[in-house]
Amino acid sequence: MTRHLAGSRPSDILGFFCFGGSILSGGVAMASAMTRLGRRGIGSARWSSMAVAGQQSRASHSFTLPDLDYDYGELEPAISGEIMKLHHTKHHQTYITNFVKALEQLEQAEKDGNAEAIVKLQGAINFNGGGHVNHSIFWKNLAPSKSGGGEPPEGKLASAIKDEFGSLEKLIAKMNADGAALQGSGWVWLGLNKDLKQLAVQTTANQVYDGALFPVLDFSKLLKLQDPLASKGLVPLLGIDVWEHAYYLQYKNVKPDYLKNIWKVINWSDVSSRYEANL
Numbered sequence: 001m002t003r004h005l006a007g008s009r010p011s012d013i014l015g016f017f018c019f020g021g022s023i024l025s026g027g028v029a030m031a032s033a034m035t036r037l038g039r040r041g042i043g044s045a046r047w048s049s050m051a052v053a054g055q056q057s058r059a060s061h062s063f064t065l066p067d068l069d070y071d072y073g074e075l076e077p078a079i080s081g082e083i084m085k086l087h088h089t090k091h092h093q094t095y096i097t098n099f100v101k102a103l104e105q106l107e108q109a110e111k112d113g114n115a116e117a118i119v120k121l122q123g124a125i126n127f128n129g130g131g132h133v134n135h136s137i138f139w140k141n142l143a144p145s146k147s148g149g150g151e152p153p154e155g156k157l158a159s160a161i162k163d164e165f166g167s168l169e170k171l172i173a174k175m176n177a178d179g180a181a182l183q184g185s186g187w188v189w190l191g192l193n194k195d196l197k198q199l200a201v202q203t204t205a206n207q208v209y210d211g212a213l214f215p216v217l218d219f220s221k222l223l224k225l226q227d228p229l230a231s232k233g234l235v236p237l238l239g240i241d242v243w244e245h246a247y248y249l250q251y252k253n254v255k256p257d258y259l260k261n262i263w264k265v266i267n268w269s270d271v272s273s274r275y276e277a278n279l
């Protein structure tokens, strides 16, 4: 039995992603945000020292794979144990490994005053850091049926779903349709617009927004686009991974069946907690 060490709260995600800065200060801003995240947040992220603006910094990046709250096989038959093990130990781990590598390269580029290298690293940081964030949420969004997985939401979230979508069944139908229609790899999310206090469904491509499509010198803009939902003004509540690696070994090319069955192991209690924490 593996156990998750720390939850990734929406506020941590926003704390991580919603910052900006000039091209020269962006790396320091990132380091500061990472430090906050490491103190509170995703998995067992740790920083051995802080990078502080105006000071010589020495940071050690040690983001590690979060344990799960359940065994790999406990989500069966909705998701096979084989998929869960590969997904967690290989795919998620690879995002973390490459995230740490990119952060170390960023640190060196900052020391060297190499602005070009700093900008080039944003793609790898966005993709792999986003992969770590997204999967850390995803694991918590799931639960075995014996632990409440699949039990409908209650309270404020249940009311909000009814107000926004008409019923839970209609929300599920929308997320399934949007997830099935997503071309290529990506995620389908239930998010919260904090300003409007409104729920919304949103799909995002790959792990994160493709920053390469934007002018690379607009560093602050790239930073704000790291979190797929934050880039759209939404706090992530529930994310469903619709990359092929999440279902192909079991469902082959029938993605709609994966989407139909995953609701049997959705941890609505976790989704509700994220919702109420951001009202």
Ligand SMILES: [Fe+2]
Residues within 6 Å of the ligand: 087, 091, 135, 241, 243, 245, 246
């Ligand atoms: Fe994944």
